[in-house]
């Protein structure tokens with residue numbers, strides 16, 4: 518594993534997302550899992566989705582950290598998470614099918630539990646963008662965290678004591694007058710799942726403190742992205758946890774200051790957002806936001822733009838550099854350009870299949886993210902824009918000097934760009950920074966200067982060895 522000097526004297530790393538999610542955390546969680554003894558996740562639930570390759574098969578996991586595919590690592594679902602037991606059990610089944618051991622899994626007794634009434638409320642209120650919802654993933658995340666903050670949440674440990682569970686459910690009932698909530702029925706449904714996870718329930722907060730003292734190497738795996746954080750994101754168009762370095766560390770029982778190397782991931786030079794909410798650098802934002810909410814998926818787009826594809830076991834394959842995609846990417850119509858980048862980057866939700874909205878990477882956002890998550894940056898998906906005649910970054914807005922979370926300003930801001938010449942070379946096999954195309958290097962140095970950050974790694978392909986250290 519090539520890590521140059523980056524990991525000297527480092528005991529704890531966090532992989533966090535500096536944009537709106539989906540920047541490719543999975544690849545780097547997997548990459549650094551090899552180094553770590555402990556892999557821990559601190560926020561969110563099955564709203565997240567990371568693709569993991571097991572026995573040459575692609576699997577999407579929502580809860581279990583990527584470290585599970587590496588032998589003898591301890592994997593922790595931390596206190597800051599919200600856990601749907603049924604989904605967790607399904608993931609354990611998948612692992613079993615593939616003969617992957619999960620005996621070192623630990624589930625925090627302090628994590629909160631997503632229950633059926635959370636999901637039903639989320640689907641009714643938040644999921645549909647067409648009905649004015651924020652376009653949540655509909656997994657019950659928001660209502661579950663709302664109950665946590667309102668002090669009526671059900672924690673993992675409560676599942677182990679029927680009396681406590683019943684008492685707590687009584688409190689919940691007042692809050693959900695329109696739901697039929699019956700403690701007996703809920704417990705009965707959950708019983709097989711509870712039995713299944715019981716052996717793994719731990720006081721993970723104390724344990725992680727012990728691990729730290731013992732000098733064990735810890736990888737904290739983030740979820741979602743900074744701009745979706747309840748604390749720093751484009752509120753109210755956010756998820757309900759703090760997915761910054763602060764919430765992510767807190768969610769595993771540590772403090773951000775315990776993290777020796779927080780690595781913030783940035784998709785480059787384009788970025789994406791799923792669901793509703795401001796995305797000032799989006800290609801043709803008005804048309805694109807509506808279009809992406811309308812229920813299209815990857816197949817609709819492949820057919821619409823005449824891109825040949827094959828489909829096997831739900832695995833859709835196509836040439837990401839197909840001439841029609843390159844044409845779209847270089848189109849004068851920003852909406853079509855956005856479609857082209859989406860197809861080139863295969864930007865469709867791992868959890869919901871929704872098309873992701875696309876735009877050039879916003880360096881004002883990056884500057885803001887660096888202020889919170891720190892200066893160390895990983896750039897991902899750089900290979901996607903191969904054959905683009907030019908690529909750009911947003912370096913300012915007509916009405917905004919630095920990023921702020923004021924929706925009325927963000928809605929009306931007009932971006933200013935810095936443009937770089939594109940490249941046609943295949944960069945996916947490059948291993949040394951110096952060999953990257955000149956304009957790409959110039960652009961990397963430009964963003965370091967602009968956002969006062971340090972680019973440590975450039976990802977030039979999906980594979981773990983398609984990784985360039987700077």
Ligand code: IMP
Pocket residue numbers: 537538539564565566651652653654655656657658659740741745754755756757791792793
């Ligand atoms: P929720 O987390 O399901 O409540 O959804 C709130 C917002 O966060 C919606 O706009 C979702 O699309 C977005 N979101 C939640 N999880 C992810 C993720 O893992 N990647 C990208 N967007 C996400």
Ligand code: MG
Pocket residue numbers: 538539565566567867
């Ligand atoms: Mg994802």
